Amino acid sequence: MKNITIIGSGVMGSSIAQSFAVSGYNVTINDVKEEFLLRAQYRIFDNLSLLVEEGKITEPEKAMALASLVYSTDLEEAVKEADFIIEAIPEVIEMKWDLFNTLEEFMKPDAIVASNTSTFPITRLMEKAGFAERMIITHFFNPGHLVPLVEIVKHEKTKSEIVEKTIDLMNSIGKSPVLLKKEISGFIANRLQTALMREAFYLLQEGVADAHAIDTAITAGPGFRWAFTGPIEIADFGGLDTWQRVFDNVAPDLNKDIEAPAIIRELVQQGKLGTKSGEGIYPYDEKTIAQKLEERDRNFIKLGKMKAVKKGMGQD
Incomplete structure (x- = not known):
């Protein structure tokens, strides 16, 4: 081709x-x-x-x-x-x-x-x-x-x-x-993302923590290691017996809504759509958006280099 x-x-x-x-x-x-x-x-x-x-x-x-x-x-x-x-x-x-x-x-x-x-x-x-x-x-x-x-x-x-x-x-x-071995709505990544996002907005709605704290809990925790280790392998390394207990203890309390979180619906009705409107959960201006996108892309490039080195060493 x-x-x-x-x-x-x-x-x-x-x-x-x-x-x-x-x-x-x-x-x-x-x-x-x-x-x-x-x-x-x-x-x-x-x-x-x-x-x-x-x-x-x-x-x-x-x-x-x-x-x-x-x-x-x-x-x-x-x-x-x-x-x-x-x-x-x-x-x-x-x-x-x-x-x-x-x-x-x-x-x-x-x-x-x-x-x-x-x-x-x-x-x-x-x-x-x-x-x-x-x-x-x-x-x-x-x-x-x-x-x-x-x-x-x-x-x-x-x-x-x-x-x-x-x-x-x-x-x-x-x-x-x-x-994918079979057709399923949302494919793989968006299904996993949606499950996480549902719980994140539930925690925000319940007042467990503010938006910045919830975002930090992911970027400094699971997101940090997910760049190199997927959830299935994490379970293996953590011990399936341990994860069995985690599921049994935590799963009953997880959010089970089958539609978009109320916070999102309310903000959409108010015209607060995120960066495209200048306000969502956080406020934005054009300068902030440009800076955040550039910072994101620079970090992605650096992460890509690290993953390429890891792959070249036969670790991926």
């Missing part, structure tokens, strides 16, 4: 495209408006510049990546030579179905079509696609150019060679692909 097309130039689409460009692929980013593509171009340039500052890539590698990227509003032109196409458009099923119908007219008969969806099961996506055997989900995590995980979801019609090629492709751009 040489030619990659990303349809959708938002935060996820542009960062996914960047991952392929840095790894030497020919990448086309498609969107419906030039202004969307221009924003993506600026975003990718800034991301690559930060990677250079942190010593992750060199200036020549940055130049190579930028030269590998083509921006286009012409869908037919964008996909006609593509070997692998990733859909990263808004999570509206009708929009995705319309796109898939159009792709059938323009793409190569052996092109693989992937979706970056985190919302729809693949059986829903393929309902109106005539190329179901070449469809797969590749769920990247924001920021897609820095977070290694890609969840891969297939369905009963997906050819085994499509799965193998997809896994190989993700490995080639330095990702850590995880294949």
